[in-house]
Amino acid sequence: MSFDDDRYEAFLPHHTASKHRIMAITGFPGHPQLLALATVPDATAARRLADALNSRLLGRRNHVERLDGALTGLPESVAAAVRQLPIEPAQDTRLGRSRLADHLPGDPVDGILMFPSTVCPSGECTACGNCVDDCQDCEICEEGGCVDCVRPDLTPRTAEVLAAAGSILADQYFDHAEEVNAGGPRTFAEIMPAIMAKQPAEFFRRMARVFDDLTNDLQDGVEPHPLDMAEQVALDLMIREAEGLLDDPDVIESFVQGLPETRYDNEFDNLYDALFEDTDHIGLLYSDQSSAAPGELEFLFEPFYDGEERDPNRGFRR
Known part of the structure; x- marks a missing residue:
């Protein structure tokens, strides 16, 4: 079949009792088609390959490496067929909208599975x-x-739990910012470091974005090394939140289902040596000092090194 007049909208894993397939949704509204692209050995391989193809389609960071990783170990016939698919990593705006893949629920695992397990x-x-x-x-x-x-410090399961912790904290900080703006009860005030208590809503929005930045690093298969003091504080809080999540095995299993299990999983204490350049942020988190006055914590967002900072135009998730 020719795809010259179609475009890929999204890739999905499809599971039956005996087979695991990669399905493609192609075509414009009014002419959609669901096509079977390949059959792979197991459910995790199907999910990883579908996610990697969507990453390629959307031009996500490391999309080449993510697709290479997803194809490793698959039959050569499958790898060759997938590599020949005419997928260009760019958003198509001909209809004034992004592709369906950009709106799929759930987090991709193709980046998480780039972390070593052996x-x-x-x-x-x-x-x-x-x-x-x-x-x-x-x-x-x-x-x-x-x-x-x-020895791996960030295994797929460790990275996934840490990313889940980052997503939870990001939502809490966004919610807290809304509460501060509204001037009503502050539901999440008790979980914030004491030094942050008097900061304005915009500060908490920026901190929420920091959690999202670090979570995105993990979901892209990139170790989250802090670029400023705010990221050091956020990563420390993510590690503590991840350790707390371990108290509920059912919650943990919902995050890591299908990811390889290793004897190195969930050793979060090792991440302080692996990911942090120093521990200068500790005094901000664990001291008994009083709350900083509004605006006094802006220095947290100053990059450690010139030229090493996030895109200032990246916007906010919510």
């Missing part, structure tokens, strides 16, 4: 070739003889 990057040690159970019984690796073997 010590050996390929699952087999390139130094000795004899690793059993991911280097646990390898004397060469234990003695540091393999430079390729690195």
